[in-house]
Amino acid sequence: MSTYVMSLAGLDPSGGAGLLADIKTFEAHRLHGLGVCTALTAQTDSEFLGVEWLTADKIIAQALPLLEKFPVAYCKVGIVSHPAVLAEVFPALRKIAPGLQFILDPVLKASAGYVFHSAISRQWEAVLPYLRLLTPNFEEVIAMSGEPHGEKAAQHLARHCAVLLKGGHRMDRKGWDILYDGDARIDFGPHSDDVFPKHGSGCVLSAAITALLAKGLLLEDACREGKAYTYRYLQSSPSLLGWHGMQNALQNSSDFGHHLTCSIKQKGQQ
Structure with missing residues (x-):
């Protein structure tokens, strides 16, 4: 297992989605997150104002030095200007890291409604075989x-790669996700309706799955645990921006406080 995992994603200044959210999610899973920027956005958690896209060459230039130095096995991918960019980026990165596995969260429009691109199905066909x-x-x-x-x-689409169909936007069976992996179909039900909507929750889910795959989980287990992590993230705050790894942080803080109290008592007894 490598402790390094990579994200190719857009920079969201709010930190709720994209590259920053991915890195937070990776670190909550105790992995080193390596970040490659695919777009510079102007946005808040509730409003999208604009985007400046990075070309395939600039994305590759950021990623190659990292792949040459660090043993990265898994890479989460977010927004790009067009699937043709990924058709250039993926083979270039695989030359340096032949076994690199890609998990793509195909963000076609922002939660605030901004449409990134309207590529048609045949333009995705060259990209899908690269994906885990x-x-x-x-x-x-x-x-x-x-x-x-x-x-x-x-x-x-599952003829080309595994597909986790998210159920947050469906009208029937809301919150039910379906994993199609080869001939297998696995359904993941919602944990509860007691959650708050979050900016970037799809980014968090795909990043969590990527992290769990990097930690050695099988795909079905990674999707199940990634969904559980995202559920905790959705519960973490009533606002559109959530907290990552708060349960672990609180537990570690409690453990530290308990250890410190015991140490003080022991010193007082000496």
């Missing part, structure tokens, strides 16, 4: 496949 996992919601899987029904669209 694709994590679209219902709107995204339909746009990427050209199929009008979400589950059939996911099955169509």
